[in-house]
Amino acid sequence: MIYLDNSATTKPYPEVLDTFRKVAESHFANPSSIHGKGSEAERLLLQARSIVADLLHVHSKEIVFTSGGTEGNNLAIKGTAFQHQSRGKHLITTAVEHASTLESFKQLEDIGFEVTYLPVDAAGRISMEDLRKEVRKDTILVSMIHVNNEIGTIQPIEEAGEYLRNFPKAVFHVDHVQGLSKVPLNFKKAKVDLCTMSAHKVHGLKGSGILYVRSGVKLFPLFTGGEQEGTVRAGTENVPGVVAMAKALRVVLEKSKSGIKQLRHLQETARKELCEIDGILINTPEQNSAPHILNFSVPRIKPEVLIHTLEEEGIYISTKSACSSKAQGGSRILEAAGYGPERSEHALRVSFSFENRQDDIERLVEALEEVLPKLKSVMG
Numbered sequence: 001m002i003y004l005d006n007s008a009t010t011k012p013y014p015e016v017l018d019t020f021r022k023v024a025e026s027h028f029a030n031p032s033s034i035h036g037k038g039s040e041a042e043r044l045l046l047q048a049r050s051i052v053a054d055l056l057h058v059h060s061k062e063i064v065f066t067s068g069g070t071e072g073n074n075l076a077i078k079g080t081a082f083q084h085q086s087r088g089k090h091l092i093t094t095a096v097e098h099a100s101t102l103e104s105f106k107q108l109e110d111i112g113f114e115v116t117y118l119p120v121d122a123a124g125r126i127s128m129e130d131l132r133k134e135v136r137k138d139t140i141l142v143s144m145i146h147v148n149n150e151i152g153t154i155q156p157i158e159e160a161g162e163y164l165r166n167f168p169k170a171v172f173h174v175d176h177v178q179g180l181s182k183v184p185l186n187f188k189k190a191k192v193d194l195c196t197m198s199a200h201k202v203h204g205l206k207g208s209g210i211l212y213v214r215s216g217v218k219l220f221p222l223f224t225g226g227e228q229e230g231t232v233r234a235g236t237e238n239v240p241g242v243v244a245m246a247k248a249l250r251v252v253l254e255k256s257k258s259g260i261k262q263l264r265h266l267q268e269t270a271r272k273e274l275c276e277i278d279g280i281l282i283n284t285p286e287q288n289s290a291p292h293i294l295n296f297s298v299p300r301i302k303p304e305v306l307i308h309t310l311e312e313e314g315i316y317i318s319t320k321s322a323c324s325s326k327a328q329g330g331s332r333i334l335e336a337a338g339y340g341p342e343r344s345e346h347a348l349r350v351s352f353s354f355e356n357r358q359d360d361i362e363r364l365v366e367a368l369e370e371v372l373p374k375l376k377s378v379m380g
Contacts, residue, residue: 093143152284
């Protein structure tokens, strides 16, 4: 099997699965219980929080454990809007956000908030000039994806954070789900107030995530009923998932020291080889893009047909993002970047992990060279 859909989810590392199983078997008690077994679970939770904070170079009190990226984005966006609506009701985001962010803003619009959606260029990147024009005295939130999950574009997070220092009422939220371990981001240097991360994108397990909440930033809780996670997020903590996530983060960040260079090599090789195949159009920009994502279009070929054809060869790729893959129509990310139906409706994504090798790229290219002429002849 050649798995090239790592932006949708990654395969959990064996040591992460072992950690989850051991904690689930031996430390299953509720960490809020006051008996000895509960205290054991609580100690593990505190230890995992400390490990995560050290790895991210933040304070342990700034770490809130969530169920993943979707919850983290909802909590950051709606929690900020509801908490600070007395300051103003103007919010800013981009036209190329993940669905969990986009839909959160759409909901807020429905109840009276004003949202500005920053446009992007052909590379899928906002301009700082547009951001400067749109920030107002009543702007209470700017939310921006770090690495686009479909085409891999990197947004100017550090520049945005530096500019937003001039607007202390505006909270700066970053969706770092796709960037974690692949595109380094120093939260403090970038002046980030809130940052979303997800375990299953870094070889952890689904159902666990992290929301960095800078000290002093207040959020309106979306879940109530308990004092867990500093009263920001009520509910019994998923101790096995959290401990396993801390393990995954430690392992993946260690691998990233040399792995990022390997990812870039794989991407460059894939770009070069795919460009030589007649009919393939590359959508991922060469500059300001993450090393693990390559998006391309094959006009006239239905993406789902090509995906299933490659699957028969043991190769797994995707169309759009996993959250939007079953939605009708083309890629709204490519549409926002100015591409027409020829590209947006026929877009495909390959995404690598630190476990992929050169042979995987060669096999993908060989398979495409073999199947594309056959599919084109069938489709006329």
